[in-house]
Amino acid sequence: MRFIKAESLKKKPSDVSGFGKVFTDYMYVREYRDGRWNDGEIRRFDALELLPSASVLHYGQAAFEGLKAYRDDRGAVRLFRPEMNFERLKSSCERLCIPTVEVSDAIAALTELVRIERDWIPTAAGTSLYIRPLVFACDDSLGVHSAKNYKFIIMLSPSGAYYSHGFAPVALKVEREYVRAVAGGTGAFKVIGNYAASIKAGDSAIAEGYDQVLWLDGVHRKYVEEVGSMNIFFAFGDKVVTPELNGSILPGITRDSCIKLLRDDGFDVEERKISIDEVIGGARSGALTEIFGTGTAAVISPVDRLGDGDEDFTIGVHGKSGKIASRLFDELTGIQTGRYPDRFGWIKALR
Numbered sequence: 001m002r003f004i005k006a007e008s009l010k011k012k013p014s015d016v017s018g019f020g021k022v023f024t025d026y027m028y029v030r031e032y033r034d035g036r037w038n039d040g041e042i043r044r045f046d047a048l049e050l051l052p053s054a055s056v057l058h059y060g061q062a063a064f065e066g067l068k069a070y071r072d073d074r075g076a077v078r079l080f081r082p083e084m085n086f087e088r089l090k091s092s093c094e095r096l097c098i099p100t101v102e103v104s105d106a107i108a109a110l111t112e113l114v115r116i117e118r119d120w121i122p123t124a125a126g127t128s129l130y131i132r133p134l135v136f137a138c139d140d141s142l143g144v145h146s147a148k149n150y151k152f153i154i155m156l157s158p159s160g161a162y163y164s165h166g167f168a169p170v171a172l173k174v175e176r177e178y179v180r181a182v183a184g185g186t187g188a189f190k191v192i193g194n195y196a197a198s199i200k201a202g203d204s205a206i207a208e209g210y211d212q213v214l215w216l217d218g219v220h221r222k223y224v225e226e227v228g229s230m231n232i233f234f235a236f237g238d239k240v241v242t243p244e245l246n247g248s249i250l251p252g253i254t255r256d257s258c259i260k261l262l263r264d265d266g267f268d269v270e271e272r273k274i275s276i277d278e279v280i281g282g283a284r285s286g287a288l289t290e291i292f293g294t295g296t297a298a299v300i301s302p303v304d305r306l307g308d309g310d311e312d313f314t315i316g317v318h319g320k321s322g323k324i325a326s327r328l329f330d331e332l333t334g335i336q337t338g339r340y341p342d343r344f345g346w347i348k349a350l351r
Helices: 082-095 103-116 192-207 253-264 276-285 323-337
Strands: 026-033 041-044 062-064 067-071 077-080 128-137 150-159 170-174 212-216 224-227 231-236 239-243 268-272 290-295 299-308 311-314 347-350
Touching: 026 103, 041 103, 062 082, 062 192, 067 323, 077 103, 077 323, 082 103, 082 128, 082 253, 103 128, 103 150, 103 347, 170 192, 192 212, 224 231, 224 239, 231 253, 231 276, 239 253, 253 268, 253 290, 253 299, 253 323, 276 299, 276 311, 290 323, 299 323
Parallel strands: 170 212, 170 299, 239 268
Antiparallel strands: 026 041, 026 150, 062 128, 067 077, 067 128, 077 347, 128 150, 212 224, 231 239, 231 290, 290 299, 299 311
């Protein structure tokens, strides 16, 4: 892998706030041409040269990932479960007929890039270095078929909390008109078209005073699937329920981590179908004590309000996180930043 040193470097921000708005000096770029991936290079973060005929702009053949790097109080850099992200990226690429990048190659490239940019990793509470790998088609011709040329990019962004209000609870709107995905489609993969298709419902929810959409299944419009950028969990006392992976739900790394943490801590966790009627019924009766979302960007996002048509339901205590969501947030961020022991071997530490 080649390293092309930039002639000048950016001034690093003294305060990190917001998400995905500032980028580091360098990015990693690897190209697929003539049936093979080249060795790749680390070069200045800069504009890409694409013609208007670039196939990704027309047919959406692109997949991406999101993960984070942290620094502990000894200065060591910590990556959280990067192998799972790159395994999922391989799966997404296979679904879109994109040549895959080996997990070991991707981790080697990421490791070197983060080593070079380690001074960009913020250390304030609630901050991290967000990592965005991206693979996309770049044929300069039209036609609905798999491309022959691709780029694999890794970019880095020092970021604060995903939501401007941080760990404070969010409000969800049950989406009854639009659907996110169906089994056999691309809902279980992290591909760009999924997110484009979700924007209209998300914008409508925000205009109505909510933060995100709670999606239902695309066939029956009955079973809960996930939130706009998160997997979803429901707590009925000490029993926690999350929708089972069914071919249209993204298999989240944070979701998997939370299930393991909860079960190891003695909680009863069920992965199963859960209908919106069960959720609304639990909200009405008070049996539903917590809702929270999980994802790389927000980590844990407690929910204190659920809207369905003309009805609004308060979940738990308005304005406060529930005990399970708070516990998970503390445990997970503690493992990521080194405050808690890494009992599952999830951390790849760089010295």
